[in-house]
Amino acid sequence: MARGNRDAVAAIYKLYHSVLTKWILTRGGLEADAEDVFQEALVVLYEKAKDPEFCLTCKLSTYLFAVSKRLWFKKAERAANYYSLSDEEGGEKEFGTYDDDLQVHEEKEMQFDQLSKAMDQLGEPCSSLLKAFYQDKKNMQEIAELFRYTNAENAKTQKYKCLTRLRKIFFTAAVKAKS
Amino acid sequence: MITENNISEWAEKYVQHQLSETELAQMNRALDADPQLYLQWKQTVDILRTFESAAERQEIKNLIQSVADNKGEWAEDSDAQQPATTVIPFRKYLRTTAAAAGLILFSSVTTMFFMNKKVSKVDEKNYTELVRKVKTIEASQSIIIDSLKKAKGEQGESIEVDENVALYGGTGFAITNDGYIATNYHVVKDANAIYVQTKNGKNLKAYIVVREPKSDLAILKLEDKSYRFTKGALPYNIAKPVSGLGQRVFTIGYPKDEVVYNEGYISCENGFEGDQHSYQLEMTANPGQSGSPVLDKYGSVIALITGKQSNTTGTTYAVHSDALLELIQSLPKSANIHLPESNKLNKLERTEQVRKMRDFVFSIKVN
Numbered sequence: 001m002a003r004g005n006r007d008a009v010a011a012i013y014k015l016y017h018s019v020l021t022k023w024i025l026t027r028g029g030l031e032a033d034a035e036d037v038f039q040e041a042l043v044v045l046y047e048k049a050k051d052p053e054f055c056l057t058c059k060l061s062t063y064l065f066a067v068s069k070r071l072w073f074k075k076a077e078r079a080a081n082y083y084s085l086s087d088e089e090g091g092e093k094e095f096g097t098y099d100d101d102l103q104v105h106e107e108k109e110m111q112f113d114q115l116s117k118a119m120d121q122l123g124e125p126c127s128s129l130l131k132a133f134y135q136d137k138k139n140m141q142e143i144a145e146l147f148r149y150t151n152a153e154n155a156k157t158q159k160y161k162c163l164t165r166l167r168k169i170f171f172t173a174a175v176k177a178k179s
Numbered sequence: 180m181i182t183e184n185n186i187s188e189w190a191e192k193y194v195q196h197q198l199s200e201t202e203l204a205q206m207n208r209a210l211d212a213d214p215q216l217y218l219q220w221k222q223t224v225d226i227l228r229t230f231e232s233a234a235e236r237q238e239i240k241n242l243i244q245s246v247a248d249n250k251g252e253w254a255e256d257s258d259a260q261q262p263a264t265t266v267i268p269f270r271k272y273l274r275t276t277a278a279a280a281g282l283i284l285f286s287s288v289t290t291m292f293f294m295n296k297k298v299s300k301v302d303e304k305n306y307t308e309l310v311r312k313v314k315t316i317e318a319s320q321s322i323i324i325d326s327l328k329k330a331k332g333e334q335g336e337s338i339e340v341d342e343n344v345a346l347y348g349g350t351g352f353a354i355t356n357d358g359y360i361a362t363n364y365h366v367v368k369d370a371n372a373i374y375v376q377t378k379n380g381k382n383l384k385a386y387i388v389v390r391e392p393k394s395d396l397a398i399l400k401l402e403d404k405s406y407r408f409t410k411g412a413l414p415y416n417i418a419k420p421v422s423g424l425g426q427r428v429f430t431i432g433y434p435k436d437e438v439v440y441n442e443g444y445i446s447c448e449n450g451f452e453g454d455q456h457s458y459q460l461e462m463t464a465n466p467g468q469s470g471s472p473v474l475d476k477y478g479s480v481i482a483l484i485t486g487k488q489s490n491t492t493g494t495t496y497a498v499h500s501d502a503l504l505e506l507i508q509s510l511p512k513s514a515n516i517h518l519p520e521s522n523k524l525n526k527l528e529r530t531e532q533v534r535k536m537r538d539f540v541f542s543i544k545v546n
Contacts, residue, residue, distance in 0.1 A: 009246045039243050046239045103412075112233050115226070134230040135237070160187040167187070167222050 012042065016061065020068050033075060041068040044105045070102055118170040126162035133159060181209040183219060190223035194231075347546070350432035350471040351375065351399065352480070353408050353539040354417065354507065355516055358401035361503055362470035362543055363485055364390050367397050370545040375401060377408075378538050385543075389510060394456055394502040395485045398510070399543075413519035414535050417500050418479035423448045428460060430484060431533060432471030433542035439468075440533055443493070450496045451486070457498045458482050464495040472540060473497045478524025478532050 017038060024034040044067050119127050125147060132138045132146065140152035140159075149155040181189055189206055192198050198206065210217040349366030353359070360375060367373055367387055374382040383406065385399040429442040443462020450457025460473065464487050473482040482497035507516055524532040 009243055013246055035247065039240070039247065042243050043236065043239055047236070108232065108236070111229055112236070115229050115233065130230075134227075135234055137234070160185070160191075163187040163191075163223060163226070167219070167226055170226060171222050 009042065012045075012064075016064055020065070024068075024072055033072075037068055037071045037075065040071050044071075044101060047105065047108075048101055067102065115170065118166055121169050122162065122166055125158075126165060129155075129159060130162055130166065181206060181216070183216065186216060186219050187223050190220050191227060193220075194224055194227045347544070348433060348467045349469040349543045349545070350467065350484075351541050351543045352470070352472040353413060353541075354398070354503075354518060356408050356413055358385075358403070358406055358408075359388070359516060360385065360399045360401070360541065360543075361472075361483060362397055362399060363483065364392050364395045364397045365485075366469050366543060367399065367545055368392070372546055373399060374544045375399070376542040376544065382544065389506060391502075391506050394498050394506070396483065396498060396503055396506050398506060408539055413539060414523040415474065415478050415480055415539070416519045416522045417504060418475075418481060418522075419499075419501050419504075423458075426481075427476050428462065428473050428481065429476075429529065429533070430462065430464070430468070430471045430473045431537055431540050432464070432468035432484065433540075434465035434467035436542065438537050438540065438542075439465075441468075442529075443495070446494070450498070451488075454496075456502050457485065457496050460484075460495045460497055461493055462495050463493055467542075470543065472536075474524075474532070474536070476529075478522050478527070478536075 020038050020041075021031070021034040024037060025031070041064055045064060119130065122130070129143065129147060132143050133140075138146070140155050143159075144150070144152045144155040147155065147158075149158060189198075192202075193206065206220075210220055347366065347370075349362055351360040351362035351366075354361050368390065370387075373385045373387070375385045376382050384402045386402060388398045388400050390397040424445055424447070426445045427442065428444060429440065431438050431440050433439065441463050443460050445458050446461040447459035449455050450459050458473075458481075460482075464471070464484055468484050469486070471484045472480045473484060475481050480503075481500050483500070483503060484495060484497045486496045488494035488496070504518075507518065510516060524535060527535070
């Protein structure tokens with residue numbers, strides 16, 4: 001699955017989707033929530049699987065369940081806006097072991113969030129230029145044509161200028177957020 | 180020449196592994212020589228790496244989404260029927276649970292009603308006794324606000340010359356990483372100045388954010404806005420207790436200038452005089468421990484010590500943590516309090532739990 005193999009993803013879906021969805025539905029979730037949680041859990045699993053040291057000591061199902069339940073609780077807590085542990089069979093406590101993974105996942109999410117906010121602040125044409133290069137993975141030639149630069153070299157210079165601006169915005173914002 | 184103007188390009192080439200050995204060496208020399216330049220380089224590298232991981236994550240999300248959309252690849256027949264059947268049973272259960280809840284509510288209210296009648300009769304018979312007890316609990320609670328000077332003098336220790344002479348002492352513990360601390364109302368209620376002693380022995384000033392005499396709670400904040408207790412998040416959380424009577428608990432606090440550990444168990448789910456918002460614990464607690472956190476074996480804070488029964492040893496009262504949670508909820512959103520959510524103490528040995536916990540429990544001195 002680490003290699004982004006489509007069959008692997010399909011297999012996981014086949015095995016666990018119905019059980020997990022049922023579980024969330026019985027706890028007051030909507031189908032859409034169940035879908036979101038399941039997919040997010042898969043993302044966490046995938047990113048963990050990329051780590052060369054990752055070697056599941058427990059069954060895949062246990063990991064998936066634990067991560068999904070944790071994600072679901074976080075979602076439910078935010079919705080209900082009050083802090084309460086579920087009255088599970090005391091099962092909540094076990095999930096502490098995957099907290100680090102989830103925390104890493106969440107920190108990454110936050111980083112992405114901050115980055116996209118900084119990108120918005122950047123404005124045009126920088127925002128689209130950087131997106132085209134780093135997200136859509138276009139090459140300099142294509143970008144030069146798209147953005148009507150004289151040649152690829154010019155486009156490259158522009159890109160670096162935008163990157164510098166982004167860096168300044170991003171890191172002053174980050175400093176503000178922390179204090 | 181590597182300058183601020185072309186640092187982006189160098190950073191990108193670095194991340195893409197496009198630098199030759201000589202170029203790499205040249206870059207490292209320039210970075211070592213100029214810390215400002217190094218910072219800009221590092222920041223650019225961070226951004227580039229973040230772009231990379233964002234792109235990767237988007238890819239896998241797209242893959243997952245496309246598999247999700249293509250049910251043919253994975254849905255079993257029963258799956259297709261699921262959507263229809265799962266929605267209705269949910270609604271059915273709602274009705275029965277609502278009925279059950281109503282019934283339970285009704286029966287508990289009537290029971291409480293009858294119980295109250297009974298209890299008040301007992302109260303009347305033992306009325307004076309109870310009054311005495313109240314008086315003694317008040318006295319013992321005020322004793323719990325220890326007199327540091329007195330204690331120090333008794334033990335014949337040399338008294339530190341502290342320009343801000345503290346008169347009373349209690350305990351408090353961190354509820355957020357950026358300076359919010361929970362303690363008892365009676366510790367700080369008449370304070371002119373409040374000092375919190377951190378792990379490196381410094382006394383930091385704090386002020387009261389909110390006080391709640393009914394539950395004997397108060398929340399303080401360090402005046403120093405930039406102080407942080409630790410690098411990450413707090414390792415414990417504040418929880419509603421999972422189990423009640425018989426739960427093993429422990430506490431750490433400051434009945435003297437050193438941190439002291441005690442352990443015990445919940446001996447009664449209600450506190451003094453049937454107070455439904457406190458526990459009665461069988462655990463030693465001494466003056467100075469007002470405000471100490473009480474944790475269960477999983478490392479969640481479940482209560483805060485408020486007082487003890489004065490004519491016995493070992494009977495301690497602690498207010499439930501949900502009173503603290505309610506108090507925190509009542510603060511305005513601008514206070515920006517994010518309570519610790521995860522609990523890293525869960526699987527650790529008790530000594531480890533204490534070792535991690537003690538950095539967040541403080542001696543509070545009040546004058």
